[in-house]
Amino acid sequence: MGKGIVKLGEGNWAVKDGNLLAAKETNGRFKNAEFTVTRGTDATYVGRDGLIANETGDDTPRIDFTDNTDGHLLLEPQSTNLIPYSENFEGGSWENASIGTIPTLDGNYTAPDGTNTAYKISNANQDSFWYYPSVADSDYARTIWARTVSGTGTAQLLSHNSNTNNTFTLTETWQRFEINSTTSSTGETGFYAVDFRGSGTLTELLIWGAQVENLSYATSYIPTNGGQVTRDAETCTGAGEAIDFNSEEGVLYVEMAALVDDQTYRTISLNDGTNNECVRLRFNTSSNTINGLVRDGGSGIAQISYQVSDIKQFHKAAFKYKSGESQLWIDGEQRGVTNTDTFTLSPQTQLNFNQGTSSDIFYGKCKAIKVYKDASIDLATLTS
Numbered sequence: 061m062g063k064g065i066v067k068l069g070e071g072n073w074a075v076k077d078g079n080l081l082a083a084k085e086t087n088g089r090f091k092n093a094e095f096t097v098t099r100g101t102d103a104t105y106v107g108r109d110g111l112i113a114n115e116t117g118d119d120t121p122r123i124d125f126t127d128n129t130d131g132h133l134l135l136e137p138q139s140t141n142l143i144p145y146s147e148n149f150e151g152g153s154w155e156n157a158s159i160g161t162i163p164t165l166d167g168n169y170t171a172p173d174g175t176n177t178a179y180k181i182s183n184a185n186q187d188s189f190w191y192y193p194s195v196a197d198s199d200y201a202r203t204i205w206a207r208t209v210s211g212t213g214t215a216q217l218l219s220h221n222s223n224t225n226n227t228f229t230l231t232e233t234w235q236r237f238e239i240n241s242t243t244s245s246t247g248e249t250g251f252y253a254v255d256f257r258g259s260g261t262l263t264e265l266l267i268w269g270a271q272v273e274n275l276s277y278a279t280s281y282i283p284t285n286g287g288q289v290t291r292d293a294e295t296c297t298g299a300g301e302a303i304d305f306n307s308e309e310g311v312l313y314v315e316m317a318a319l320v321d322d323q324t325y326r327t328i329s330l331n332d333g334t335n336n337e338c339v340r341l342r343f344n345t346s347s348n349t350i351n352g353l354v355r356d357g358g359s360g361i362a363q364i365s366y367q368v369s370d371i372k373q374f375h376k377a378a379f380k381y382k383s384g385e386s387q388l389w390i391d392g393e394q395r396g397v398t399n400t401d402t403f404t405l406s407p408q409t410q411l412n413f414n415q416g417t418s419s420d421i422f423y424g425k426c427k428a429i430k431v432y433k434d435a436s437i438d439l440a441t442l443t444s
Contacts, residue, residue: 065304066093066411069315069428071130078119080133082299082411082429095299095413097121100292104281105134112173112269112281121296124280124425132374132425134280135413136319138293141282142200142272147177148285149190149253149267156190163190163256171268172205172234180209182264183256190253201278202239204253205269208232208262215265216258227259236269238278277320295421296413305330305408306433309382312352313442314341315427318371321348326423330408330431331416337406338416339381343371343424352379352388355416356403362386364396374427376443382435392444 067083074081080095097119105122107113108131115122124134145151149165156162162183169178181190202218208230216227218239228237253267269281282291314328323345331338336358344351348371353363366388368375380387383403388396411431413422430442 065306065433066300066429066431068095068299068430069130069133069426073123073131073133075121075123077117080121080296080299084300084304093299093304095121095296095411097294097296099294101290103136103291103294104283114173114283122280122294128374128427130427132317132427133296134425135294135296135421135423136279136291137275137421137423138290139273139275139279139282140288140290141284142274142288143270144284144287146270146282146284147171147268149179149181149270152286154190154253163254165190169266172236178205178266178268180264180266181254190255199276201271201273201275203236203269203271203278203281204267205234205236206230206254206265206267207234209264209266213260213262213265215260215262216252216255218252230262230265234266234268236278236281276322279319293421293423295418297410299411300409300431302407302409305411305431307405307408309380309433309435310339311378311380311430311432311435311437311439311442312339312341313376313378313428313430313432315374315376315429316341316422317374317425318343319424321371323347325415325420327413327415327420328422328426328429329412329414329416330410331412332406332409333416335416335419337408339379339405339408340415341377341379342415342420342422350375350377350388350390352377352381352386354381354386354401354403354405356405361403362398362401364388364398366390366395374425378439378443380435380439385435387439389439389443392440394439 082093084091084093102116104114105124106126108125122134123131125131164182166180168176171178212231217237282289327340327342329338329340338355341352349367351365354361378389386398
């Protein structure tokens with residue numbers, strides 16, 4: 061299938077503060093290539109054991125194992141948890157509001173991070189609710205972990221009782237539930253962790269990890285204990301050097317998923333340190349679209365796009381760049397080809413999770429990257 065000149069991921073991860081390790085293959089021998097990672101604050105991820113872990117090294121890359129066993133590099137924008145007590149439901153402004161019987165609150169249950177910080181909320185007559193009079197706006201992403209004490213049932217989470225679309229099925233396994241829909245009243249600010257007045261069937265359940273973010277989608281959990289907490293944005297740049305890449309032809313391969321379909325550019329690129337001479341694979345400004353292109357002399361050339369069913373799912377994409385013979389392959393199929401666009405690139409010197417400069421930053425999930433100097437590899441097999 062051709063020689064992989066730079067490889068990242070595929071279940072093989074090595075991280076330290078400020079660096080993510082890739083491998084460079086030259087004549088059958090491997091050497092290290094390091095990405096530089098910046099973040100500046102702690103951040104959480106799901107570890108290989110399925111528990112939420114807090115990465116206390118400010119710039120340490122996060123390898124997240126949510127819904128897969130190989131792991132993926134997780135890169136996210138800045139976000140703030142606006143709830144000052146995300147785990148202590150007896151702290152701050154969490155209140156017991158009652159129309160009928162006041163719910164019972166018990167702590168010291170095992171949480172998704174393995175600590176005994178989860179709470180059980182019980183209410184036998186289903187006529188009360190637990191709420192937080194927070195800064196939650198109707199367009200903010202609102203999330204909470206919940207599970208049953210035993211068995212399976214439904215519960216209404218994170219919303220006023222009239223919002224029946226926020227009734228979820230809970231099991232004995234912890235799940236994170238997200239609400240992005242509007243609340244029942246314009247301008248309503250209540251954060252209803254559990255509303256027993258709704259259409260749920262459960263009279264008791266466990267909750268943990270409440271979060272409200274000023275984003276249209278949820279990001280990784282940000283724990284708080286007495287005040288709002290911000291997780292900084294991440295960058296990942298600079299692996300490789302000119303000898304590792306072929307500016308005349310090659311293949312850029314990425315297995316990636318988006319955090320959200322927000323129609324913004326999120327780019328992984330080979331580049332010369334500028335935005336003018338580069339090879340890109342990226343999520344596009346069109347819905348659910350993956351785009352491959354070359355920029356030569358500051359102009360977009362050999363540009364090919366393809367719309368997938370959902371960019372939030374992982375896709376294997378390969379962009380073959382060769383003057384007069386460029387192709388885009390996604391999930392085992394050729395999705396586009398151009399035989400007329402010609403270019404002469406300057407030497408490509410680095411592999412970045414951006415467009416070549418600090419813009420169009422890749423926020424998303426990446427399982428693997430491969431860069432080939434040879435454009436004549438089997439792209440169908442590579443992307444299958």
